[in-house]
Amino acid sequence: xxxxxxxxxxxxxxxxxLPKSGIRDFFELVNTxxxxxxxxxxxxxxxxxxxxxxxxxxxxEKGRTSYTSNLGTMSLRKAICDYVNREYHISYCPKNECIxxxxxxxxxxxxxxxxxxxxxxxIYHEPCYVSYAAEIRMSHGVPVPVSTYEKNxxxxxxxxxxxxxxxxxxxxxxxxxxxxxxxxxxxxxxxxIAEIARKHDLLVLADHIYSELTYGEKTPxxxxxxxxxxxxxxxxxxxxxxxxxxxxxxxxCGPADVIDAMMxxxxxxMLCASITAQDAAxxxxxxxxxAMLAMKNEYANRRNVIVSRxxxxxxxxxxxxxxxYVFPNITSTGMSSKDFAVNLLNRKKVxxxxxxxxxxxxxGYVRCSYATSLxxxxxxxxxxxxxxKEVRGEK
Amino acid sequence: xxxxxxxxxLLAEDGRMSARDMAERxxxxxxxxxxxxxxxxxxxxxxxxxxxxDETELPENAVKAIIEVKIRPERDGGFDKxxxxxxxxxxxxxxxxxxxxxxxxxxxxxxxxxxxxxxxSSKLATIDGVLSTATHxxxxxxxxxxxxxxxxxxxxxxxxxx
Numbered sequence: 001x002x003x004x005x006x007x008x009x010x011x012x013x014x015x016x017x018l019p020k021s022g023i024r025d026f027f028e029l030v031n032t033x034x035x036x037x038x039x040x041x042x043x044x045x046x047x048x049x050x051x052x053x054x055x056x057x058x059x060x061e062k063g064r065t066s067y068t069s070n071l072g073t074m075s076l077r078k079a080i081c082d083y084v085n086r087e088y089h090i091s092y093c094p095k096n097e098c099i100x101x102x103x104x105x106x107x108x109x110x111x112x113x114x115x116x117x118x119x120x121x122x123i124y125h126e127p128c129y130v131s132y133a134a135e136i137r138m139s140h141g142v143p144v145p146v147s148t149y150e151k152n153x154x155x156x157x158x159x160x161x162x163x164x165x166x167x168x169x170x171x172x173x174x175x176x177x178x179x180x181x182x183x184x185x186x187x188x189x190x191x192x193i194a195e196i197a198r199k200h201d202l203l204v205l206a207d208h209i210y211s212e213l214t215y216g217e218k219t220p221x222x223x224x225x226x227x228x229x230x231x232x233x234x235x236x237x238x239x240x241x242x243x244x245x246x247x248x249x250x251x252x253c254g255p256a257d258v259i260d261a262m263m264x265x266x267x268x269x270m271l272c273a274s275i276t277a278q279d280a281a282x283x284x285x286x287x288x289x290x291a292m293l294a295m296k297n298e299y300a301n302r303r304n305v306i307v308s309r310x311x312x313x314x315x316x317x318x319x320x321x322x323x324x325y326v327f328p329n330i331t332s333t334g335m336s337s338k339d340f341a342v343n344l345l346n347r348k349k350v351x352x353x354x355x356x357x358x359x360x361x362x363x364g365y366v367r368c369s370y371a372t373s374l375x376x377x378x379x380x381x382x383x384x385x386x387x388x389k390e391v392r393g394e395k
Numbered sequence: 396x397x398x399x400x401x402x403x404x405l406l407a408e409d410g411r412m413s414a415r416d417m418a419e420r421x422x423x424x425x426x427x428x429x430x431x432x433x434x435x436x437x438x439x440x441x442x443x444x445x446x447x448x449d450e451t452e453l454p455e456n457a458v459k460a461i462i463e464v465k466i467r468p469e470r471d472g473g474f475d476k477x478x479x480x481x482x483x484x485x486x487x488x489x490x491x492x493x494x495x496x497x498x499x500x501x502x503x504x505x506x507x508x509x510x511x512x513x514x515x516s517s518k519l520a521t522i523d524g525v526l527s528t529a530t531h532x533x534x535x536x537x538x539x540x541x542x543x544x545x546x547x548x549x550x551x552x553x554x555x556x557x
Contacts, residue, residue, distance in 0.1 A: 038554045040555035289436070304419060351554060
């Protein structure tokens, strides 16, 4: 009874059938090698700014070691609502329209669980963050991907989106700036998507985790458009902008009924986010802006370098307006994304993530993160250039 | 204007950065950057380049002191006249007019304690208008010009994350 074969039948089918993230396999492979320059990292290479770390230490020193309200500390929720109002021009009430979670991942999970009934269709754009489809399936929903294309700068084409809407559609997920493409939406596209959401009475889950890392003009959140606040769940967190991945603090703002439903799931599954991390997050909002802007400036410089190098070696690469990823087209090498990534790793010890890990339409691309030092990026680009030359010579 | 600031930010981090390197980072071209730097030099916005290094490597800089100086401002010229006079001494590496309990903060370098002390007592304190001095010798440096002198240990990161 206790051998693994007989236990497997006890695993719930919808979990057993979930594919493992394509990134996971690749991670295992990279981990077997030494001296790899990794452009495969989806987190800032900066250490959390000192003022934030110091606030966490002080919080512990003061003996703030208890649970907090399920929604998060009131002072953090106030700081978040002030910030969202200031930066995104959407006004939320800290009492009942904001919940602090363990990373935006949890906020996303809560949102999906709170809104999805079995069979509900949820639309998202691909290539995208690896968790979306899995999260929807775990809630017995039906993930409906809509492909985005290089010719559209990987922005979601509103017409493609509308074609995917059916009577069963419950919600649309938007993640712009996008992981893995770095794409952003124009105001016009955002307005058109909002129109579709209103017309078909859909919810929008707006994942803003990379919003601060927008290098051109920031497109307003869809939640700020007329008639949209009441149907949008605004998801955000501290990991990327403030280099706080390990603190695991994210949040959701939205209509009180939705936040209340999410709070129930959170209350029974997580209780609350770490108080230390919540105190640190509050400091990030109060005094972290300069450090954040300095990091953003550095990312912008790196982006220019990596885009120019990739295009220079004949791998066409758009210059993304946000996040810290570029998504070069590698089809000219005649390799699949996975072969490209595996061979590049084996031959030149540079790790990039195959685009196919982010959805089938990511095939033909690889994701390179520039959240690594400029020196590392330049060395990686030198090696990649050698690799591309060799591959072309072999053809 | 934005480019000018961006150039200054890069030079503040690395004064030896080449125009070519900057052009790549700032998505500009080498000539534009080189011209802009030249203009900044002409305008004295950039007024010099120097290396940051462990100063104790040079015997003439082995000892450093910060001296608080109280002075009597002059009728014509205020603090400036004395400050300018003091700043001409090569031993003075920096000099600032301060708000608060004293007037001038003078940074002095020398070969040893005695040399610095001699400078203070024989040159600085004797200048007409200098009312008092308080000399503080530097014992250990932790951070200078925005650079931490004890680097943090690199933290462990996963090699591939979503």
